[in-house]
Amino acid sequence: MTDTQIDTSAEPGANDFLQLLKPRVMSLVVFTALVGLIVAPVHLAPVTGFTAILFIALGAGASGALNMWWDADIDAVMKRTARRPIPAGKVAPGEALGFGMALSAISVVMLWLATNALAAALLAFTIFFYVVVYSMWLKRSTPQNIVIGGAAGAFPPMIGWVAATGSISVEAWLMFALIFVWTPPHFWSLALFMNADYDAAKVPMLTVTHGKKVTRNHILAYTLILAPLALALGFTSIGGWVYLATSAVLNAGFILGAVAIWLRNEDQAGADRYKTEKRVFTFSLAYLFLHFGALMVEAMLRGLA
CATH class of the missing domain: 1.20.120 (Four Helix Bundle (Hemerythrin (Met), subunit A))
Structure with a gap:
């Protein structure tokens, strides 16, 4: 990661922080996690189920924000990603890092309190895997980046299942x-x-x-x-x-x-x-x-x- 030029004359808006969460990717995470929870043989109370999906979604968003913080230099070069909040100068890298870390902690702790420790541990591992294993290591070092790194996107339905059942x-x-x-x-x-x-x-x-x-x-x-x-x-x-x-x-x-x-x-x-x-x-x-x-x-x- 390299430093990104930020226009400090304007404060980032709510939509800028929303874009850090990669909402399109989050929609897939939410849907597959929801299916994993619904098809499980143990059914959670509606409020508990909603809470579980909410914090799984926040965990996915935290991964997105931390990924954008780390990959700001790459995003600035690629046409597909050049308008993301950090390379576009709308959010400072430090703000994205703090935002992502805070959401990571909140999502894991709250999922633990709402469901069980195994579901929270899987969510924490998913965030770690996407940010550290995939973004920081695999993405820039091997053509197998997307093969191994794909595990991060594959965990949500398992987390939904575990949130309901407590087992895999x-x-x-x-x-x-x-x-x-x-x-x-x-x-x-x-x-x-x-x-x-x-x-x-x-x-x-x-x-x-x-x-x-x-x-x-x-x-x-x-x-x-x-x-x-x-x-x-x-x-x-x-x-x-x-x-x-x-x-x-x-x-x-x-x-x-x-x-x-x-x-x-x-x-x-x-x-x-x-x-x-x-x-x-x-x-x-x-x-x-x-x-x-x-x-x-x-x-x-x-x-x-």
């Missing part, structure tokens, strides 16, 4: 595995059409270190590994025919998209030359939301039975 089961691990293996093809699809950004920032994304052809091979390989893991959830206590049918369709679509990326002509030119990658990236977002949405439908159907 095969269902929680499979929800974790679904997000963990989904993350590389999802982000590498983005990296293929944002490669210039990562190259300029000297982030060793696989597209930068090994080239686009190798990245396309990896996307296909991980997508093929992902499909059976996703389907396996359908045969657990939280799965069912709705989930299995949804997963089968989604995985067929993801594999077809990965094959299309794998077969794409590297020499293709023009403004729309990355339309396949953009389409697969967009589909991958729907893929994850719909898988967890199907798990929620299954839980509702069991409640009606």
Whole structure:
């Protein structure tokens, strides 16, 4: 991290601090954690459940703020992130650091008080993993950054499950595995059409270190590994025919998209030359939301039975 020039003439507003929390990423964290909590065999009181999700969300936001503090120099170089609060000069790095540390402490302690020590410990580890292991170490040192670092985004449904049950089961691990293996093809699809950004920032994304052809091979390989893991959830206590049918369709679509990326002509030119990658990236977002949405439908159907 390097110092970032800040315009001290203007005070940061509430929206600037909100953007530090990475609200779009937080929405995925909240949704998957909520599903993990809802599908668990132990049901929390509504107020307790809401409190648990609130502090899991705050923990995710704390991770985002600390990540933006550390990565301010990278964010300033990349077009996709140059308007974030710190490189845009709206929030000072020290303010972001203090904000993130405070939210981290509050979220972990309050989740412990609201639910149990194991859920709080998992949240604390998730924050540590995302900020220290991924942001400070992996992101700038290895092309496997997004593979290993993807664990941080895979913990929320497990935390939701543990908040309700106080224990970890095969269902929680499979929800974790679904997000963990989904993350590389999802982000590498983005990296293929944002490669210039990562190259300029000297982030060793696989597209930068090994080239686009190798990245396309990896996307296909991980997508093929992902499909059976996703389907396996359908045969657990939280799965069912709705989930299995949804997963089968989604995985067929993801594999077809990965094959299309794998077969794409590297020499293709023009403004729309990355339309396949953009389409697969967009589909991958729907893929994850719909898988967890199907798990929620299954839980509702069991409640009606």
